[in-house]
Amino acid sequence: MKIHNFNAGPSVLPKEVVKKSAQSIINFNGSGLSLLEISHRSIDFLEIIEKATFLIKRIMNLNDDYAILFLQGGATLQFSMVPYNLMNQEASYLDTGFWAHNAIKEAKKFGKVKVLFSGKNKNYTYISTNYHIPCDMDYFHCTSNNTIVGTQMKIFPRTSIPIVCDMSSDIFSRKLDFCQFGLIYASAQKNVSSAGMTIVIVKKNILGTIRKNIPSYMDYKIHIQNNSILNTPNVFSIYTSMLTLKWIENQGGLSFLEKNNQKKAKLLYDEIDQNNLFENKIHQENRSNMNVTFFLKEKNLEKEFNKMWKKENIVGLDGHRYLGGYRASIYNALPLESVQFLIEIMKEFERKFS
Ligand code: PMP
Numbered sequence: 001m002k003i004h005n006f007n008a009g010p011s012v013l014p015k016e017v018v019k020k021s022a023q024s025i026i027n028f029n030g031s032g033l034s035l036l037e038i039s040h041r042s043i044d045f046l047e048i049i050e051k052a053t054f055l056i057k058r059i060m061n062l063n064d065d066y067a068i069l070f071l072q073g074g075a076t077l078q079f080s081m082v083p084y085n086l087m088n089q090e091a092s093y094l095d096t097g098f099w100a101h102n103a104i105k106e107a108k109k110f111g112k113v114k115v116l117f118s119g120k121n122k123n124y125t126y127i128s129t130n131y132h133i134p135c136d137m138d139y140f141h142c143t144s145n146n147t148i149v150g151t152q153m154k155i156f157p158r159t160s161i162p163i164v165c166d167m168s169s170d171i172f173s174r175k176l177d178f179c180q181f182g183l184i185y186a187s188a189q190k191n192v193s194s195a196g197m198t199i200v201i202v203k204k205n206i207l208g209t210i211r212k213n214i215p216s217y218m219d220y221k222i223h224i225q226n227n228s229i230l231n232t233p234n235v236f237s238i239y240t241s242m243l244t245l246k247w248i249e250n251q252g253g254l255s256f257l258e259k260n261n262q263k264k265a266k267l268l269y270d271e272i273d274q275n276n277l278f279e280n281k282i283h284q285e286n287r288s289n290m291n292v293t294f295f296l297k298e299k300n301l302e303k304e305f306n307k308m309w310k311k312e313n314i315v316g317l318d319g320h321r322y323l324g325g326y327r328a329s330i331y332n333a334l335p336l337e338s339v340q341f342l343i344e345i346m347k348e349f350e351r352k353f354s
Pocket of ligand 1: 143146
């Protein structure tokens with residue numbers, strides 16, 4: 001049975017990655033042991049971390065100035081780990097959505113936060129580029145893709161201070177100059193792997209300037225010294241991420257995925273724009289290529305539309321509980337045919353009800 005999985009996260013993963021990671025739980029690399037039964041300090045596991053690190057650097061074109069970490073605590077822990085390691089006095093943030101807002105809330109516990117732009121009073125439907133980053137800030141924090149409302153930063157500002165970016169919902173989806181960032185973090189459950197692991201990519205020379213004691217687990221430098229195995233890591237999630245990174249390269253890397261993601265998103269936005277029954281509320285230039293949100297113009301048709309897509313084995317199309325409406329998350333592993341299928345359903349709905 002074909003299921004079209006539009007879940008926002010945890011979400012669709014490449015079939016071959018799911019299959020291989022499932023096999024590894026029964027018998028890892030023909031060893032007769034499960035991946036879940038081997039030591040995180042064994043040669044076999046160290047090879048996995050090494051391979052995943054190597055692949056991230058190659059895919060993102062990063063040199064050894066950057067360290068790659070595989071941590072726990074989700075992106076949520078990064079909301080405090082970032083200021084713990086980088087904030088002496090004051091940092092600047094963009095308030096572009098629910099998660100960005102949470103990042104700001106946590107950072108305020110560590111020092112002063114200057115919010116350079118907030119989209120809150122416009123329901124986060126656009127992201128301004130019209131702000132100035134003072135150069136005396138400790139860092140600048142932004143969220144590249146706002147998973148709930150469906151906006152995406154298409155350009156990043158130029159600044160002399162470190163740019164910290166939450167890429168949880170669009171990492172590995174497009175080509176960027178990743179060297180412009182001082183620190184990137186992404187929790188795993190969308191384009192990378194199973195939940196329970198966060199990738200942190202940090203330029204080593206931005207660390208070590210902080211004038212306070214940092215608890216060991218919260219200290220990036222200690223994780224770098226310990227090669228992400230300060231404590232027992234999420235072995236399964238790291239293995240699955242390594243498989244996904246291999247899949248990304250086999251697909252043709254970020255250039256291919258970017259083109260494919262643009263194609264899927266354009267098809268869907270075009271349909272929403274021309275369909276009489278639906279609308280998208282995001283400013284054109286900020287529409288996300290990962291999370292496409294849309295609403296019925298007439299709310300009373302909701303029951304009928306829900307009945308229709310649910311009957312067709314489409315899952316995960318409900319909008320976020322704060323927002324309502326619909327959200328099609330079309331991450332890297334979601335096939336083009338699923339987008340085409342959803343469009344057919346929307347067309348059929350229009351034929352029946354408009
Ligand atoms: N930032 C963004 C952009 C997200 O989409 C999410 C989760 N969906 C988070 C942060 C929080 O991640 P976690 O649940 O792993 O802490």
